[in-house]
Structure formats: structure tokens, C-alpha cells
Amino acid sequence: MPLIYLDHLSATPLHPKVKEAMTQHLETVFGNPSSDNQVGQPAAAALEKARAQVAALINAEPKEVVFTSGGTEANNHALKGVAIGLREKGRHIITSNIEHKSVLNSLRTLRLLDYRVSSLDVDQYGLVDPAAVEKAITPETILISVMLANNEIGTIEPIADIAQIAQKHKIVFHTDAVAATGIIPVDVQKLGVNLLSLAANQFYGPAGVGALYIRKGTPIWPLLDGGLQENKRRAGSENLIGIVGLGAAAEAAAQEMPMNLPRIKALKERLAKGLIAGIPEIKVNGHPEQCLPHLFSASVTYIEGESLMMLLEDEGIIVNTRSACASGSLRASHVLIGTGLDHALAQGTLVFTLGRDTTEAGIDHVLAVMPGIVQTLRDMSPIYKKEHTA
Numbered sequence: 001m002p003l004i005y006l007d008h009l010s011a012t013p014l015h016p017k018v019k020e021a022m023t024q025h026l027e028t029v030f031g032n033p034s035s036d037n038q039v040g041q042p043a044a045a046a047l048e049k050a051r052a053q054v055a056a057l058i059n060a061e062p063k064e065v066v067f068t069s070g071g072t073e074a075n076n077h078a079l080k081g082v083a084i085g086l087r088e089k090g091r092h093i094i095t096s097n098i099e100h101k102s103v104l105n106s107l108r109t110l111r112l113l114d115y116r117v118s119s120l121d122v123d124q125y126g127l128v129d130p131a132a133v134e135k136a137i138t139p140e141t142i143l144i145s146v147m148l149a150n151n152e153i154g155t156i157e158p159i160a161d162i163a164q165i166a167q168k169h170k171i172v173f174h175t176d177a178v179a180a181t182g183i184i185p186v187d188v189q190k191l192g193v194n195l196l197s198l199a200a201n202q203f204y205g206p207a208g209v210g211a212l213y214i215r216k217g218t219p220i221w222p223l224l225d226g227g228l229q230e231n232k233r234r235a236g237s238e239n240l241i242g243i244v245g246l247g248a249a250a251e252a253a254a255q256e257m258p259m260n261l262p263r264i265k266a267l268k269e270r271l272a273k274g275l276i277a278g279i280p281e282i283k284v285n286g287h288p289e290q291c292l293p294h295l296f297s298a299s300v301t302y303i304e305g306e307s308l309m310m311l312l313e314d315e316g317i318i319v320n321t322r323s324a325c326a327s328g329s330l331r332a333s334h335v336l337i338g339t340g341l342d343h344a345l346a347q348g349t350l351v352f353t354l355g356r357d358t359t360e361a362g363i364d365h366v367l368a369v370m371p372g373i374v375q376t377l378r379d380m381s382p383i384y385k386k387e388h389t390a
Helices: 016-028 040-058 071-085 101-112 130-136 159-168 240-278 305-314 334-338 360-379 382-388
Strands: 065-068 092-096 116-120 141-145 172-176 195-199 210-214 282-285 295-300 349-353
Touching (some): 016 240, 040 065, 071 101, 071 141, 071 172, 071 195, 071 210, 101 116, 116 130, 159 172, 240 282, 240 295, 240 360, 305 349, 360 382
Parallel strands (some): 141 172, 172 195
Antiparallel strands (some): 065 210, 195 210, 282 295, 295 349
């Protein structure tokens, strides 16, 4: 059986339409979009085409889309840019305790610059309570940042409800939508956010390119100093080949989402039901309904997730234990701890993310081999033996 890749949140293969668009661009365009000549003009046209494609995916105006080097830069720009832009108004920021590291570490830096951060707890499913957000607001609050969907447990947050609270108090609201954009419908008008981050490599575009949606009128300072690119929002020559790929990926996602969602939901349900039935003492993480359709997170008692991941790879199955940005860390996931899991159970967690290449046969292979691997690992666990021997 070919490799069964179930780690699409770490990276996705290029969509054929993306590969075609990038190849055609490489062969025909090499100019700088900022050069007003016959070589630069085709590059500028390609840049604006991609901007329009990304804007269409999230229902924004093209001028509100600023290209970045990925989701991490977009998150950094949103948080630090607003903090600088509104520094005279206040220095208080509200977030949740399960955000991506690029958000949490940006806020850690802002703390060093005398900004105050309120990090809100979530419930057992990873949900942020909008009432808790409103309660945390002070006269000094300038920014709220809550992710649209969590990249480790898949829970989709009540962003539109939080946005209404932010609007009522005239506070800028940012959402990290990297894990959701291109997978589920994302509409900045319905969400009501001021800022939204996305990344191409989550929906079959190239790595190293993303975008930040900045609603017209949002006070934000440039993160990079230099030229006047990206409507004076982001200096430096654009990664045009990557941006072309992002645009093509956005267009493909918009076209194919209605067909992909039912199929991927059915495969996830098949995986979830099979693992729950085949492996005793397994805990499913994330919200049972308000959850990304392609992500399944489960914690297996008495074993260590890294060992399980490696033995699955021996069977040709690629999964992950947590966010790719946190892989290699020996610490338990802050997301799982934030939902109330103890450290031992958090360390026994696997994250499956399905994609357009996932098949029923692949899912069935996981269901066939994973229970036996789990039992083998448990048989080597002294804790398991102590709990299960009379």
C-alpha cells in the first residue's frame, strides 16, 4: 500500500492547478511588480490577480489583502502592528490560552514592552466563552486575538459572537484562521473581524507565503520598514512565485470546497468511529460538533504519543502528535493542558489531519493496524500492567 499521509496540517502537497500556475509564471514572468515598465507590468498584473483570488476566498476587498511570508508573519504583524499603532490609546490585549505559538510568543514580546495581556481559559472542548472576553475588557484594551479554529484539537471558536463584543467596545479584533482557511468557508464579513491571518500551505499552496486581511480603517503599523510595497503595509519585494501559487490555491479551494467537505467529513467519521470501537480507553479531543472537518485528535491512555507515531510510520502511516511548529518539544501540549488534560494523557495524543488524497482504504489500514500497536505499547507499560492485572 502507498504512503498514507494524515498530517495535512503540517504541510499539504501542491494542488495540480497550483503547480501549473507557478510553472507557467516561472516560464513567462520574471519582472518586479514595483517596476513600471513592460517587464514589471506583467508581474504587477500577476500580483493583483492573486490578491483578487485570495480576497474572493474570504469575501474581502483586494486592497485589504497584504501578502506575507506565512501565517507566523501575519500573526506577528497583526499583534505588533496594532500594539504600536494604538500604543497611545492603551496597552491591554486579550487572547486565549490555546493560541498558536506565533501569537503567544508575539504577546510575550509585547509584555517585555510593558503591554499587559489577559489570557483566557477555555472549557474542556477548547471553547472560549464570549462572556469571559467581555468581562476581561478594560478602558486600556486595544486588541482581542482569538483563533478561528485550533490547530491541535480542531475546535471552531465563536468568532462572530466575540467580534460583536469587540465592535461594541470599539476594540480591534484579530483571528488566526490559518488552520481553517481553504478548509471550511471563511467570510470576513460574516465573522466581523478587523484582521485575519492565513497561510497557503494549509490548502495545497506553497510553503513560505500567506496573507493578512486588514479591514479598511484598521489602525496598524507596518512590521517591516523599507519600501512602499503592499500599499505601504509590508515592505520588501514580494515573493511573486509563491503569491501566484497562493492565489491559485485560493481559487481551487473556493471551487472544490463544496465537493470536498462531505467526503472528508465522512472519512473523519469513519476514522473516529473505528478508533473508538477498536481501542479501549481512548479520549477524543476538541468539540464534538464545532470542529474542523478534517482534523481528529485523540489521546490514548498508558502510552507515549511519539512511540505510537513512529510505529505507525513503520506501517506507512504518517500522523503527528501536535502542531508541526511545536514538534520536537518534550513538553506536553499547552492546548491539551488548557482543556484540562493531565500531562500523561496529553503526551499520549495523536493528531490526524485528512486531505484530498485520503481514501477509505487508507483509513481502513489505520483501523486495522493501530489497535495492535497500541496494545503492544501498553503491554510494555508498567502502569498499564498495574491497572489491568488482578
